[in-house]
Amino acid sequence: MGDRYLALFEDVEHAVEALGELRALGVPEEDLSVISGIPVAEAIMGRPKVANLMARWALPGALLGLAAGVFFTIGTPLMYPIQVGGQPIVSLPPSMVIIYEFTMLGVILATLIGLLAQAELPRWREKVYHPAISHGAIGILFRCDESCFDQVRERLRGLGAFELIPVDRSES
Amino acid sequence: MSSEATMHPDLAHVEQELKAADLLLDRRPREEMNYEVMRAMERISLTWLIVAFFLGGLVFLGLVLAWGYQIKWGLGVAGINRPVFWGVYIANFVFWIGISHAGTLISAILRSVGAEWRRPITRAAEAMTVFALMVAGMYPLIHMGRTWRFYWMLPYPNQRLLWPNFRSPLMWDMMAILTYLTGSLIFLYLPLIPDLAMVRDHSSAKLRKKLFNILSLGWRGTEAEWKHLHVAMAIFTFIIIPVAASVHTIVSWDFAMSNVPGWKSTIFGPYFVVGAIYSGVGALAVVLVMVRKFMGFEYYLREQHLDNIGKIMLTMTFFWTYFWFNGYLTEWYGAETALDFLREFMTYTGPAAPLFYAMLITNIIIPIAILWSRAGRTTPWMISLAGISINIGMYLERYIIVPVTLSRNRFPFSWGHYVPSPVEILISIGSLSMFILLYVLLSRIVPLISVWEVQEGQVMHVIRRVGRTLVPGVIQWHKAE
Amino acid sequence: MSKQGITRRQFLQGTALAGAAAVISGCTLSLQKKEYLEPYVDMPEFALPGESVWYATTCRECPAACGIIVRVHQGRAKKVEGNAMHPVNEGKTCARGQAALQALYNPDRLRAPVAQSARGSRQFTSIDWNEALNTLYQLISETDPARIAFFGGDVPDHVLWILETFFAAIGAPPPVIYSTHAAWEGKRALRLVNKSLFGVDRLPVYDLAHADVVFSFSGGFLSTELSPVHYNLAFGRMRGRQDTGGPRGVVVHFEPRLSQTAAPADRWIPIRPGTEGLVALALGRILLDEGWARNTAAAPFFAGVDAKELAEVTDVEYERLRHLAQLFGQAQAPLAIPGSAAAAHRGGYQAVMAVQMLNILMDNLGKPGGLWLAPDTRIDGLTPKTEPASLADVRDLVERMRSGQVDLLLLDGSNPAYGLPPEVGFVDAVANVGKVISFSSFVDETSVWADYILPGHTPLESWGYQVVDNGTDRLVISAQQPVVRPYYDTRDVADVFLFLAQALEPARAQLPWLNVVDFLKSRMEVIRNLGIPGSFALDNVEEAWAYWLGNGGWRSKEPLWSAPVLKRELSQAFNLAPEFEGGTEYPFILYPYESPTLTDGRGANRPWLQELPDPMTTAMWRTWVELNPETAYLLGVQRDDVVKVISPYGEVEAIVYIYPAIHPHVVAMPLGQGHTDYGRYAQGRGANPVQLLGGREVDVVKDLAWLSVRVKIVPTGRRQRLPRLENNAGVDRAREVGFPG
Amino acid sequence: MSTYNQGTDEHRWAMVVDIDKCTGCGACITACYAENNIPVVGEEEIHKGRHMGWVRIERYWEGEYPNVRARFLPIMCQQCGQAPCEPVCPVFATYHSATEHINVQVYNRCVGTRFCANNCPYITRVFNWFDPVFPEPLQEQLNPDVTVRSRGIMEKCTFCIQRIRRVEEDAKAAGRPIEDGEVQPACVQACPTEALVFGDLNDPNSKVARLAESRRAFKLLEDLGTEPAVIYLKGGDAHVV
Incomplete structure (x- = not known):
């Protein structure tokens, strides 16, 4: 189904835009997720509500x-x-x-x-992460194939993504 | 959040003032805060080592040597006797349980009412609770005649299928403390997880990285993690408040369920809870001043926090005075003979009267005198003085309730006299040292400031221009639907 | 059963004691070093594993001779209980009797005979009994009999009889028997007054149980005097009448100090020390004047008495005396009891007489609730003929010792070095005695001056009997038997002398018995020959012996006490007033008293008794001096101050106890402590007030007048907490609030 | 409300203390020491208030010189029907015995919280501050029927339960009821004035039951509702001058 990529943004507004871009590129909602250094409400990110069980x-x-x-x-x-x-x-x-x-x-x-x-903790083995997140960056984790990635790369960079990592490959 | 370029010079001054007054308006990059907090955590100076070893020595002396000596020879090495069967061990127990009410309970109350200024202090406060509970939890063991049989009080049946007596207030106590300790530990731990992850991410030391990877449970900050952390904290906040209240109420029931004149009182429950919060806030003020000074957290812990804590302390002074007087007056009016004996002993010119008057001075007069003014509340040494005074006063109160009250009873022939023995004093010093030592050690293990919460607060706080001036505002991010 | 000489084994039997359990003893007394350890396959009779047996014997903690039964479990004595069949104590015991076990199992007992390298050096070397007995034999056989002296104290009757016979046979002077305890209870005065008034040398017995108004004059009949368990029992019965519809007995106690005996009384009347006789005189005068007296035969005794004048002297208001006289005079069964302190000053003899005179006035002699005379205990072959010595006799002996006329001094059952005032000079005199041998079980202040100590058995290991001299209406010959085998290598004193008698030609004929058991069995016949119907038949010796052991002795079936009959014309009382030594620089009268727990000091090595709170002060372990609060205030001392108590004869230090119930001119001190020897529990604590006494004697009685010195109190500036059970603050406060009961 | 019933096997063992008879002699105390293996603690411990006696005789002074009276009040465990000491023990080391109806202390279950002792309004519980010391050969005297308590546990008057049990078992074996006066705790047995009487309150003919009806009868701190099994008889008030 393609590789996972992590894009890091300085602030919320750009991250929200990036999410929009990814959705526009046809990345389904379930292949998107947000990782942040502080809690950011789903509504702010335009994300579906996480069920509270x-x-x-x-x-x-x-x-x-x-x-x-x-x-x-x-x-x-x-x-x-x-x-x-x-x-x-x-x-x-x-x-x-x-x-x-x-x-x-x-x-x-x-x-x-x-x-x-x-919250599916503990997850010690999970590698989809970047230390900048705990410095306050907002990470958008998405999944798409190579062609798709080539499309989004520049757009995301344009939105200020200062780090764009193909997670599964780089960390293997 | 106004642009500085367009700002009027006066307004720049206003902005400066607003920022100085409130940490949450005085925004700094997260990275900077992270490194500052981590540096404070990772710096191990010679002074720190000396202090830690000194405290360790006192702990060894008090809790290993003195306690070991007591276990070997028997409780006779303490000053307790008949009829004063309970002495400073129980006074210490109640005292430390009281201290434990500072952290978790205060933090929970502040969280529940959304007091934003709480953000930098909750961690330090919650840690106090956990350590104070650990120290307090030791005292029933120290106090027991056969410490080595403590596990007979655990809820499991013996070989004859006899369970412990769940009607004993001591069992209630144990269960309440167990619940409170469990709750407090988790309450401390949950908001710590993101900060542990932060240390994991940015620490240069390999071992620390590894350790913190485990401790942070692999926290990344996903939506599900944040969401459930938030909900869990909300649940805990509302669970821990009644649990904390129950703990000190039950501690008071150790006394109030009894037959002892001076203990059998219906007001003891709330009186103890209020007293616990009172001493706890006093201790919290001292701890915050210490943390601020020795960890270099002047940026995080500001006058505003001392001021707010001071106000709580002042409020609690009045509460405590009200409850104390309430109990005292009803007993005075009732004029029960045995209570008259007790009052003669500890008031007027009785032998224990100095303790009684010292309690009133340190618990009422000194705190009010200091905390009445903003200057008193915001000057670190003054508010520390108030906190120390309150804790001396509250210790005296517990001392009066335990050994002093037991010295008098319905049979004047069998009244008692109690003086703490060197062993009791050493153990008390040892336990105080243990509390400080645990804190000193903790300050080098985990971030004492909840950085993510501070950042969260800062993100939510803005300075807006309204009309001709700047006013602070809050964007309630977490309420976004 | 026995072989030749002293090489023998004896089997001693007991019989069943009804009520408790089957009791029989299989105790074996071995006088050999050789002992046979037998496995329990071969079970000694009635010693069942896990089962207790009870042995009846006689308590020897004081001379009252209560009957006790001792619970023995696996050969170890466990508990002293009262013998319910015994007429003296009817199953009851006192604290001191309970503590007899702690003499037996005292950690500081002598475990074997010892020789001391130099007298007073406390350097002892153990010797074996062969050597010990040889030495004793040599000394006795080689010393001029006239230069042998035996000084004894509370020695049981059988030992005394054997000793008396032994010394008579070898031509030595009779033993000098002087019990300091007897001096403290005023026994001699009581006897001599009876002899003078009623013509019989016997002790009085008060029918307390049936009296309804009791006037007690400074007595300790509820604590240590005469037969305390008996009188406690009688007191309880006197009080108990109210539960069965009878009148409740009332006690009025006259004494300078509110003593343990005064405490349960209904009223304590403080008087000046030594004025008991004067109070009695005044009361008698009023009884006569008001016509309340029922027998005027005693009237001459009260001639010329001015009651109002005496009221001044005694510190009791006349009106009160009159009221009291009325109470006494109109009582159904009034009873006056003279106590030891009444007899303890120069005029004590007349004072005791004055009190007994009240009984004569009220005509209660030989009536229920009245005054009786104890059964005659002078029985040939059972009790010694030797009179108990007076202090004057002791002085004679001491003088002989000092002047080198005593070459061999034997000591048993007494501790004169501790119990006699230093002024008597016993310790100094011992230095001039050739050889000193003690039979004490402990190294006490006296035996420390001995060359050899040949420890006797403790009472619970001993055979014997005691003829009860007061405290019951029956004639009681109370049996003593070992309840356990001797715990250490000790030997019965009676056995030692019977052994010596075998070797000394003149004594062998008089004392033909090989051991004390043979001797005791032979006494069955003596008792039978009394011809008095008793608790069991005495025709068959072995059968009688079984009952003897099982019942704890023999007693007459019928009461044998007798009604006193006034035997002489009375004349006016004289010389009743006390006299105190020490001039005006000694402002207080010293009022020493026997400690209700330690008595005259013999109890001091029993930890139970040391830690038994004194009934009045609740103090333990130390010596205190009791001061009236006002006196203490004037002296500027407080409780727990250490003061010097100084008399013309000596000084001691004691801790101040503020005693609210003592005459302001009097300071009281308990006996019992201040031991320099006598084991870990006794020595080095407290003070011995005997050190303050002079050797003044009571007129006529010639016994120690222990109420005859004045003292001064000098604060030392030091403080020492007196160990006590009561809480000072609480007790002070309780006086305002009242008794919780 | 007491919850015991008058069953055939059940006894409400009780003691009567006649204050009018008590002479304060202390025979009860020493008898108790001997029977129950109570250690002697020595002067220093006495200073600290650690006398180990299970029964104490409180001596109270009344009035001022010369009109002073001393009163004795022997106090031992009152064996309450509703004992305040019992429910507070976390390990059931003290509880109400269903057949003897006395307050039982189980030494080997006690962990030494001393809660019971605080809660005893009569201050009758005694704690083992140290291990007892019986210098050789004083230990030979120890009663084999009674445990020697180690340090750290609570003890108190048991009404000499070992004696009660012995008589109960003997009577049961012989198939006869227990006679009044057959059970005698050591203190009662020794008491020379017979101020102490022991028996079964459930037996209406027993001496204690009759004395309990006396107009002199009262209980200590009766208003606390502890239902003591020790009944005191007031001292008589003879109005003598």
């Missing part, structure tokens, strides 16, 4: 945490009843604390896992 992770995490909390505070005393302080073996008020903490812990861990899963 974090709640799908956090909610089960919360439920799991809640279940763990319920198990610890209600299940374990029932499995091995020990009477303390004249208190009932099972009681909700003193259980709430642990249930609450475990629910929160569940959300926290699930959110972390969700982030890693959704």
Whole structure:
């Protein structure tokens, strides 16, 4: 399907224009992506919205945490009843604390896992990158074949792309 | 963002002033900031080494030798006794938990309300939380009679299928601290990832590059990464606030669930939370002044930050005073005999009264006197003084709550007297040193300023000409739909 | 069962003790060095692994002779419990009795006989028993019997009987038996007063349990005096009557200091020291004047007494005295108890008499809740004929020692170097004695002056008996048996003398027994010959012996105490007033008292007792001096200040304890500490107030008048915290808030 | 509300302390030391407030000279029906025994947080600050029925549970009920004035049950609702002059 190329731009406006050029050249949206040193909203770049699925992770995490909390505070005393302080073996008020903490812990861990899963991290082997991005450059990663690349190269340069790398080849 | 060529000389002056006042208007190239922050991080001077080794020595003395001695011989080497079963270890525990509330909680609150000035300080603050929690988490272990059996408190059944007692406030404590520590660590780590990637990209040292490649999880800054980082941070921001509040509430319940006169109080929960934030902000101010001075971050950490922190501190002074007085007055009015005993002991001319008055002076009078004026808030040494004063005061408060309160009870015959032993003092010094040492080490491992967040802020902040002058404005980039 | 001479083994048996468990002993006493270690395949009788056995014996921590049963587990004594069948203590024990175990297992016990290179050098070398006994034999057989002296203290009756017989047989002077504890409890005065009034030389027994108004005069009957466990029990019963619908007994205690015995009393009346007799005189006068007296036979004693005048002298207001007299006079069963401090000054004899006179006035002699006389304990063949010595007798002995008339001094059961005032000069005199041999289990202040120490068994390893001289209505011959094998290479003193008797011709006929068990068995017949119906039949010796061991001795079936009968015309009281040595430069009267925990100092090497809080001050481990708050204020001293207490005879240092319940002219100090020897727990802590005393004697009684010196208090400027259980601030505050109960 | 019921196998062991009888002699303390292997800690530790006794006799002064009174108040673990010490233990080292109805301390489960001790309003819990020392041969006296506690754990009066258990087992083996007075903790056994009485409150005929009905009866800090099993009898007030 062609090689991947990374074009780096100094600022947002040029990057947005470059994206337009690439789309005009028929590069499909799914072959385009933006890499940046600071978050840039999809709308600014005219990119389709990235689906936000974090709640799908956090909610089960919360439920799991809640279940763990319920198990610890209600299940374990029932499995091995020990009477303390004249208190009932099972009681909700003193259980709430642990249930609450475990629910929160569940959300926290699930959110972390969700982030890693959704952002597809860690990706230590991925090479499509350029250090200038963390200096604030905006990278546009696109995929096209050689002929296509020859077409866009000059246009992108014209838009101020200070670096234009054929990723897969150069880094092999 | 007006062009300088066309600017009126007066307006140039206005622009200068605006930039001086607000980091986010004083835009600098990202590359420059990156290298500045990295240089500060990679510079290991002789002074730094001496400080680190000195602190390491104190940690060794306190946490290896003194604690080891205590484990070998028993808790008798501490000054605790009957009825003062809890001493400075628990006071230290509460103190460090309090400090931990500076970072994550403040950062989360500021993030949640979109306080833009927070950007350069969140990292330093969140790191405080993590280290303070580590130190605090050690204290229950130090405090335990049989430290080597600490794992019996973990939630797993013993060989007779008996689980720990989840109704004990100590279990709550452990779970809350575990949750808070986990949350705080992640909360510190998530926004750190892009900066770790930055160090990976630009560090010249091979080993550091390798390490940071692993630590940054291969972060590149793709749309999905940024998007989910953003959402995760939003979730964390709102999760961590109630968790932080619960942690210190539960710490207060270690006391409030008891039968001890002076502990059994319904106001302890919020009182402790407020006190924790209070001491935490005080410590944060000191840390920021230190970081600014010793890391050369004058560009990032400015008067505006000290001023804002100072305002929070001042607000917390009033909050704390209100809560303290609320508790004190209700107990005074109730005139319970055992509480009268305690009050006689720690107020008026009682033996512990100097501690009590010192607490009021350092917690109320000195902070108000300093923080009332902008000059007091923005002068580094003055705001540090206020922060130190608050922390002395808050330590005294914890000391009064723990060993002083335990010295009095319903049976006058069995009252107690507590003096910290050398071992307790060494361990306390060791743990303070550990906190500082961890910070000193961290300052050479990760960027203490969240550069990408600063840049993000700078991108969003503009100076616009409106009528005859220049005004700052914010373009809310992140809200673009 | 036994072979020739001293080469023998004995099997000693016990019998079952009802209630606790099957009890029988298989203890083997070996007088040989050779010991047989047997595997448990061949099980000693009733010593089951994992099962405890209980042995009945007699407590010898004080002379009261409570019956105890000791729990023994795998051959080790574990716990002292009271013998419920014993009439003295009925199953109860005191703290000191519990601590008997810590004499047995004391880490500082002598583990074998020792010879000391030079007296007082504390350089001991172990010797074996053959050498020790040979030396003893040589010394006794080669010394002129008239120049042998035996100085003993609280020696049990069987040892005393053997000693007395032994010394009589070899022609030596009888043993001098002087117990410092007896002096501190005023026993001699009590006996002599009874002898004078009622014509019998016996101790009084107070029927406390049935009394309803008790006037106690400076006594310590609830702490250390006479038979403390018995009187505690009786006190509890006196109080317990209220739970069964009876009247609650009331106690009024007169003493310069609120003592442990005063604390549970309903009212403490502070008086000037030494005025107990005068208070009694005044009360008696009022009783007579108001017509409350029920028997006027004692009236002559009170002739010429002016109660109002005495009220001035004693520091008790007349109105109060009158009220008290009324309370006493109108009580159903009033009882007056004279205490040790009443008898401890020059006029003590008359003072005790004055108190007993109140009992005569109220006609409670031999009545429920009244005054009784202990059963006659003078039994031929059981108890010694030798009178306990007076301080005057001790002085005689010391004089003989000093002047070189004693060539061989034997010491057992007493610690005169610690317990007698230095003025008596015991230690100095020892220097002029030829040879000194001690039978002490410990290196104490006295045995440190011995040439040889031949350690006896501790009481829990010993055989014997004690005839109970007070504290019960029965005649009780309380048996002592070893509850464990001797832990170290020690030897029963009785066995040592029986052994010597075998070798010394004149004594062999008098003391034909090979060992103490043979001797004790032979006593069964003596008891049978008393012809008194007892707790078990004595016809068959072996059977009697089994009961003897199982029951912890023999006791009469019926009460054998007797009602006192006034045997003489009374005349006017005289010389009751105290007299104190030391002029105006000594402003305070020294009020020493036996520590309720350490008694006269013998308990000081028991860690349990050292760490048992003193009931009144809750202090431990040290010596303190009690000052009235006002006195302390005037002296400018505070609690925990170290002061010098200086008397005309000596000085000691003590820590100030501000004592809210002591006469302002009096400073009190507990005995018990200030040991220079006696093991790690005792030595080098606190002070011994005996050092402050002179050798003044009580008139007639001739015993130590320990309430007869004045002292001054000189601050040293140093401070030392007195280890105590109470919290100072708390206790001060509690006085304002009140008792939490 | 207490949650125990009056079952046949269940006992509510209780102690009566008659303050009117207590003479402060300390026999209970020493008996407890002997029975329960309580170590002696020495002067320096006493200064620090680390007396190890499970029962203490508090002595209070009342009034000013010459009208002074001293009062003794023996305090040991009150074996609360609703013990504040129990729920706070994170490892269930202390809990309410279902058959004896006393407050049990499991030494080998204790990790030494000392929360229970703070929470005891009667200040009756004792902590092992150091390993106990019994100089040779004092260790020969140690009671084999009672653990010698190591450093770092909490202990307290157990009502001599080893004695309760012994009697319970004996009675069970013999198929008979436990008689009143058959169980005697060491302190009760020693107490020379019989100020301490022990028995089963569930048995209405027991001595403790009868004394508990006394008009003199009260409990320490009754208003805290801890339901102590130690019942005190007030000292009598004789109005003597």
